[in-house]
Amino acid sequence: LDENSEGIPLVSDGPRRSAEVVNAQAQATRIEEIAELEVFSSHLGLAAIRTLADLLDFMTAAQVTVLADGQYSINPAAPLPEEVLPLTEPRRETEAQLRWNQLHQEMSQQIIALFKPEQPYSINSLSTTIEELAQKLGADPQSIREALVILIDEGDFTITRDPLRATADDPFNVNVNWEAFYVSRLPVRFNNPPSEDK
Numbered sequence: 001l002d003e004n005s006e007g008i009p010l011v012s013d014g015p016r017r018s019a020e021v022v023n024a025q026a027q028a029t030r031i032e033e034i035a036e037l038e039v040f041s042s043h044l045g046l047a048a049i050r051t052l053a054d055l056l057d058f059m060t061a062a063q064v065t066v067l068a069d070g071q072y073s074i075n076p077a078a079p080l081p082e083e084v085l086p087l088t089e090p091r092r093e094t095e096a097q098l099r100w101n102q103l104h105q106e107m108s109q110q111i112i113a114l115f116k117p118e119q120p121y122s123i124n125s126l127s128t129t130i131e132e133l134a135q136k137l138g139a140d141p142q143s144i145r146e147a148l149v150i151l152i153d154e155g156d157f158t159i160t161r162d163p164l165r166a167t168a169d170d171p172f173n174v175n176v177n178w179e180a181f182y183v184s185r186l187p188v189r190f191n192n193p194p195s196e197d198k
Contacts, residue, residue: 040085100146107147110137115176125175131168141168148174156180 037058038048044061047054056072059065062084066075081087081095111133115123134141145164151157151174161172 036091043086044084101150104143104146104150107137107139107143108150110139111144111147111151111174117178117181122178123176124178125173127171127173129169129171130163130166134168154184156184 040062041048041054041058044058046058046061049055049058056065060067060072062078062081063075064078065072082092087095114126114136130141130144133139133144137144145166148157148159148163152159152163156177158175158177159172160175161170163172166172
């Protein structure tokens with residue numbers, strides 16, 4: 001892997017949303033989600049969710065949890081959301097994308113770690129191949145391909161070759177836009193601060 005380090009841009013010239021706009025959008029999203037949840041509750045023959053007990057009843061009716069001997073536990077064989085709830089087509093697509101991302105999320109995080117995002121001098125670009133990444137990370141090449149697709153879709157990484165079409169030894173560059181990276185992943189960084197003792 002060829003590492004090219006040029007530092008992290010610290011100043012953004014892009015447009016910034018005001019707190020008022022962000023809060024208004026969050027409130028609108030919350031209202032939509034509550035309305036959707038009420039539709040789901042009605043479909044399952046339940047009242048609208050207002051308390052923790054209501055939520056547990058909902059999760060049990062949706063077969064996410066099971067109740068046995070007065071104890072709730074996660075159902076390891078829980079059905080897909082669309083199998084028990086009246087999802088809209090956009091919601092079905094969102095759920096499918098979430099499952100796909102979760103399947104390859106760990107590998108995408110391992111690729112991100114190669115760019116050393118928590119180090120003072122992180123890496124802006126990697127020149128590599130599917131095979132090199134697979135060997136370095138001890139992973140299946142197809143998992144590498146899918147993880148790269150996730151990084152592209154998230155918008156802060158670009159790749160000079162289609163990872164799904166590249167051969168195992170086709171060279172390509174993986175580039176990161178640190179400004180976009182820290183904007184989109186800032187909550188994750190705050191939840192997992194680097195240790196200064198190491």
